[in-house]
């Protein structure tokens with residue numbers, strides 16, 4: 001963890017992002033280039049590991065709506081229109097409805113958080129995300145006491161997403177968290193990286209980041225968030241329940257049925273670079289282990 005003193009924190013006015021300023025000024029319709037600069041204060045939750053480069057982070061992606069190859073999202077996601085964008089908040093909330101992204105951004109605290117992303121395929125990256133705590137949005141919608149889980153869905157827009165013709169997954173891409181996982185301060189909705197608005201291939205304009213779980217939990221281009229009473233269906237679990245459980249915590253002691261999860265390859269470190277040991281909860285054990293006290297993580301994988 002990179003510890004920072006509050007004196008180092010940039011005053012609010014300096015880290016309001018451009019989209020927020022535009023919204024505040026009432027000129028959203030004139031929104032300019034997609035890659036506007038986003039100001040955010042640094043987060044005390046960041047790792048001090050060296051981030052991957054912007055080129056690495058935006059050219060080696062999993063976003064099956066744009067194809068299965070790691071280069072497909074960078075190749076095809078440019079066609080995605082992300083402005084205007086709204087997120088529907090549904091289910092067990094006091095204030096359900098369609099929340100315009102510009103309104104959301106006006107009410108949250110944007111931070112830069114350097115988090116690891118560990119894919120179930122065995123690679124990892126370190127990404128300087130710009131985002132805010134999911135908890136802030138859920139509290140704004142007002143979570144009702146009966147809610148126990150949060151379900152997320154990605155946009156499905158076949159005209160702009162060539163990959164949804166494939167039957168590999170049952171679209172929309174779906175993910176879920178238990179409510180306590182969703183409310184944890186490490187769980188963020190990210191709207192940018194490296195001080196830029198989110199590249200489309202990384203899940204523009206708003207995607208989840210849950211750093212102690214395998215990458216597929218970090219659902220991209222979110223259009224719906226539902227508060228529900230029972231554990232929601234998730235895309236990879238529906239596709240192959242033996243290989244992908246609901247919890248999907250990074251756990252070197254639980255093998256994927258077809259390969260070990262004990263080590264990982266850091267993207268960009270070179271073909272002959274030694275693999276690095278994967279850490280329990282992707283190195284966030286101190287922060288999140290308590291969420292799973294009393295659970296057998298070999299059963300709840």
Ligand SMILES: Nc1nc2c(c(=O)[nH]1)N[C@H]1C(S)=C(S)[C@@H](COP(=O)(O)O)O[C@H]1N2
Nearest residue numbers: 061062063064119154173215216218219220
């Ligand atoms: N909608 C959607 N979200 C998704 C995926 C996807 O195919 N579709 N892939 C997931 C997987 S498997 C990973 S590893 C991460 C990759 O995020 P990145 O491309 O920003 O590194 O996105 C996740 N989110």
Ligand SMILES: [Mo]
Nearest residue numbers: 119120215216
């Ligand atoms: Mo992944």
